[in-house]
Amino acid sequence: MTYERLFSPVQIGSRTAENRFVAQAMEGNDADEGGRVSSRAYERYMNLARGRWGVTVVEAISVVPEARARRFGLVMLPENLDSYKKLVDGYKKLFPEGILLFQVTHSGRNIGPFSSKTCLYPEGAPEGSRLLSTDDIFTIQKAFVSAARLAEEAGADGIDFKLCHGYFGAEMLRPGNVRDDRWGGSFENRTRFIREAVGEIISARKRREFILGSRISMFEAIRGGCGTAAADELIEDLTEMDKVVLFLREIGMDYINVSAGIPAITPEITRPTKPSRRLYLHHFRYAQRVKNLAPDKTVIGSAYSILGEQAAAYAEENIRKGYADCAGFGRQSFADPLYPAKLLSGAPVNYCIACSGCTRLMVGQVNDGCIIYNPYYKEVNKTFSAGGAFA
Ligand SMILES: Cc1cc2nc3c(=O)[nH]c(=O)nc-3n(C[C@H](O)[C@H](O)[C@H](O)COP(=O)(O)O)c2cc1C
Ligand code: SF4
Structure with a gap:
């Protein structure tokens, strides 16, 4: 099969991905401890460049160190800038046509055990979470704007403003955010943080072609979560998320990356495994819905890895039918960073077997990657499973 559509160029903002x-x-x-790009992370992204993914989104980068979900998570700070510049330079040398985006985030309720978790409203928050004040949120907003500026300075092609998977951005958006200050309650208040931050990022950007996009969870599957109608509702009602999509379009986002679920609470929705394989269909449905609402924006679908060898054919079909513009691969990019290049050349691909090994390591707060195909993570997994210590 040739996957003609998958291998065709696509516009994102004023840029074109190959x-x-x-x-x-x-x-x-x-x-490393300070949140700088380590040599291992650097190599991972170089392999993705060799794999010629039209777009590569650099993993969650925290806007402040205390907002990390992982002990060794990346942090965007001026003192770390040289490591991000090096990452972009290396990537662009290998693959000048590639589009490299930085995902900026604050982990909110999912901050790791080394810092205190935060919440925007107390309902359902993990025990000990610190309720953020109005001023705290202003400070976080400034940090997002500053991280976007640094990303541009580092040479990234754009940012992914993370609004998905139960992190701070999603907590802000959802109907359950019943704060009574300017950051909660009405739809206008719950979208204010993003509207103001994106406005500032747009007016401060030096390169007009610097891409802005967001990843959303269409349905979080928690009471009052994104994709419900009200703070006390649990069942799916996408009316408000439709408004969110139109809002993102209106404020100038170039793309919308469509996901679902909260990995810490509803992991099978975000990343289906063998028993829950068919949940990928919800992702397809959500992407199709977003594409209908925002036909002029680039729409990226999620959760393709569970489809293994069939994934490319499904992606080709979705693109051909106009249900999505791009296919996003999470675990498959870990299992085989050379996937697109190999498909094109006909070389054998290492397909993700959805064993959840990488997730287990990540949740265990150790270096994570594919434990099936990557010798380093195979070893990490052995030590981790045996209860060993890690640096
Ligand atoms: C180990 C691991 C780390 C992840 N890190 C992120 C992340 O930093 N940002 C994000 O938006 N999603 C993250 N995800 C979710 C994936 O991007 C993706 O949405 C999910 O794995 C489902 O897609 P897939 O079926 O192609 O793997 C992560 C998933 C896994 C398994
Ligand atoms: S460890 Fe490898 S094969 Fe298993 S789920 Fe992760 S990427 Fe897929």
């Missing part, structure tokens, strides 16, 4: 394969953001939990 194909429609997206290497989704995947936390490797291997930065």
